[in-house]
Amino acid sequence: MSNSEAILKIKDLKVYFDTDAGVVKSVDGVDLEIKKGTTLGLVGESGCGKSVTCLSIPRLIESPPGRIAGGEIIYKGKNLLELSEKDMQGIRGNDISMIFQEPMTSLNPVFTIGDQIQEVIMLHQHKTSAEARELTLRILKKVGIPSPEIRIDDYPHQMSGGMKQRVIIAMALSCSPDLLIADEPTTALDVTIQVQILDLMRSLQDELGMSILLVTHDLGVVASMASHVAIMYASKIVEYGPVEQIFSNPGHPYTLGLFTSIPVVGRGKRDLYVIPGNVPDPLAFPRGCKFWPRCVFAEDICRSQEPFLENIGEGHTAACHFRGKIDKHLWKEKTNTGSFLNISR
Template sequence: MKKNYTSDNQEPILKINNLKVYFDTDEGLIKAVDGVDLKMIKGTTLGLVGESGCGKSITCLSILRLIPSPPGIIADGEIIYKGKNLVELSEKDMEAIRGNDISMIFQEPMTSLNPVFTIGDQIKEVIMLHQKKTSIEAKELTIHILDKVGIPSPEIRINDYPHQMSGGMKQRVMIAMALTCNPEILIADEPATALDVTIQAQILDLMQSLQDESGMSILMVTHDLGVVASIASHVAIMYASKIVEYGSVEEIFENPRHPYTLGLFTSIPIIGEKKEDLYVIPGNVPNPLAFPKGCKFWPRCLFATKICKVLEPSLEEIKQDHKAACHFSKSIDKYIWKEKIKNA
């Protein structure tokens, strides 16, 4: 069951403050993440949504300090986990946190499995790296965890090589690997995007039931607002390196206030709604080497005015547990939005 909490009243298990991650490239400085604030509440799922290139994966990789460096650096900010600032920890301390406390399912899981080792050996290796287990104990644990993620006959399938498994099975193996050490936080970067719809639903159900069992917190990156609605308690909408709207799923779905969020919602076909009501956000996410001045969304925004082109809005509270970064978010709502797109 999805848990609903007011995040304002809960001590977060992970808190990101003003995170900035830059890439110093030959073409110029790419500000991939530029002042992101986020919090995760224990035992719940936070959805992180946004178009391609807006900084979702880089935010996730920063938490585990896996930003390729050079050219990347964490230029500023804090990532607080159990009172420690992960940005300042030594590599040795981070190694102890990766996999044990915080695990990640990477965006390209199919390429994360080594084709020349059996899946059993690959999971065993992760267990033996992080836990003091003998080879026999690690094998038993591998079979147990494969069983838990729904791999039939795990005692036989541990001898399979990745190419002998279907996409859905490989994804389950990746989840099993991420869960071997019973992490407090699971970062799932588009864990089901490459899979067909039925398998996607099974993977999400599986993650949800594992969360119910273990109380882990999940950061779920997705393009799919349907996934957010089914699994997350809170959602952060990211655009061009910043969070532009944040709140409980109920509040954001019922009362979106940022024109980008409204555009994302109106671009999903809903059964029973007229095709004319669909809206496609014009243009593309801006090139990070040439972000527009002011609000980065203004070239695509139906509400943009002079001030938007010069002054970047900050993330302001609309009400408890709901924030948006738009100069006009207190007056824009879904009714005004509907009128606007009708006349656009």
């Protein structure tokens, strides 16, 4: 696919945190691309660098201790890392919006939700407060807040978690951004509310035509939302491709492990598959492939040489020395997981 379609291109992004114990390389050479109007799912375990990747796009990494140590973030042809802070403020909340993981604490407790939404509208669209209130009511209605005329003057503590997340979505969408970064938007919510929030995001995406970077550790969410998936492990992307390809033909042992560890109704009361071992300490990553201590296929080459992302199919890349040679059948034999998960879109 041609590059001109890409609304956001991240090239070799490196985000380091200087701590007393040493330099934590939270993101170490990540390449990503989001095409206009599509959703990219970014999947990985806790602590693999997903959230840091997200926060670095609108340059919200707290510095110190964090710093963007290298790479480029090209948004509509501009490198965001070279913009002045003032220009960046004009982009945040206007062109690029964010939805955070914690709806409970992401709203300011001392202002009404109406004030907090109007603030963005007045900031970026230079409206009077009456016009902004009008727009706020409209957007609250759009995100499914019942009787917005009343709720607009509510404080965050008067709302449930699902309602708060709707408010945060309303706030993020109030200036019709081109790119929405959703950092685990449904993790803190009930399953029933999750579905509603995801449906809402999808319908708003269709309506507004924005692109979404969706961070999650829930492959089910990715299957229903994303067109492309990037699997992240230990500060790097280990597999990237269109969602159908990744789901039908995973090419990295880590991806295979992720799929296998999803519980499936009807598979019986067997123990759930667990990827052995733990996420490596970012201060002491293993040499070679960072996944080898936990990998059932690991051989000598994995311990000495780090694999790079290389093609294994149409737009489908994986960072594994055995890319193309392993598939789910081999995986089943090797791990004794008889019934491999099938997720249908």
